[in-house]
Amino acid sequence: MFEFVPQWLFSATFFIALVLYLVTKTVKVLPYAQLLQWLSILVAALSLYLLGAKWRDQVWHDRAQALQQKVVELEAKSNEENVKIVERVVTKRDTIRERGKDIIQYVDRVVVKDNEVVKYIEHCPKVPNEILNTINKAATP
Amino acid sequence: MKAILVIISLLLAGCSTVVPVTQKFPQVPQLLLEQCKPLKQAPQDSSIIDLTKVVVDNYTQYYECSNLVQGWQEWYKVQQNIYKELK
Numbered sequence: 001m002f003e004f005v006p007q008w009l010f011s012a013t014f015f016i017a018l019v020l021y022l023v024t025k026t027v028k029v030l031p032y033a034q035l036l037q038w039l040s041i042l043v044a045a046l047s048l049y050l051l052g053a054k055w056r057d058q059v060w061h062d063r064a065q066a067l068q069q070k071v072v073e074l075e076a077k078s079n080e081e082n083v084k085i086v087e088r089v090v091t092k093r094d095t096i097r098e099r100g101k102d103i104i105q106y107v108d109r110v111v112v113k114d115n116e117v118v119k120y121i122e123h124c125p126k127v128p129n130e131i132l133n134t135i136n137k138a139a140t141p
Numbered sequence: 142m143k144a145i146l147v148i149i150s151l152l153l154a155g156c157s158t159v160v161p162v163t164q165k166f167p168q169v170p171q172l173l174l175e176q177c178k179p180l181k182q183a184p185q186d187s188s189i190i191d192l193t194k195v196v197v198d199n200y201t202q203y204y205e206c207s208n209l210v211q212g213w214q215e216w217y218k219v220q221q222n223i224y225k226e227l228k
Binding site: 067068074075082089090093097100104112124125139140 | 193
């Protein structure tokens with residue numbers, strides 16, 4: 001509410017009220033002395049309250065700014081870590097794919113020519129559909 | 142005098158406004174959002190060689206998917222540690 005009111009204004013009103021209070025206490029011939037005295041107390045109290053509010057706001061503002069700064073730093077750190085994670089996942093994925101391809105190539109180059117396998121295929125060229133269906137069922141979620 | 146000091150302290154406590162600190166939800170790498178591919182099915186009348194290839198492909202598929210899950214787990218741990226640094 002008082003964000004745009006400078007802090008010195010409250011200090012000034014406080015000191016003016018203090019001076020006014022002292023004047024009303026010392027100068028006895030002052031007209032409306034009692035009224036001015038109460039008025040000065042009221043203004044001093046209000047000024048003190050608003051000064052406190054300003055100080056407190058400043059403290060919270062500084063803390064929030066420091067925290068916001070840390071959030072920005074941690075966001076940058078988070079992005080850096082994301083890049084590292086992606087690099088690791090991609091490297092591992094490529095290795096896995098490469099290994100899969102190698103094994104398929106091995107099947108095409110070596111396994112199909114293996115004597116035992118050749119004999120097996122001659123004797124049993126196709127896998128029974130019942131077995132294939134069972135395997136396919138297991139591969140279906 | 143004591144009463145005056147107490148009153149001054151109370152008045153100086155003042156009131157405060159809340160200053161919000163905005164923290165965005167951490168970004169997930171697009172790669173981790175990829176879905177796992179479905180497992181391959183062996184065609185009817187397959188030979189044992191065809192079946193072996195399908196099995197090898199499915200194992201590869203599994204390890205790829207497992208790799209993504211590990212990526213998610215790592216991402217979670219890293220982000221959790223970063224979040225703890227803010228507390």
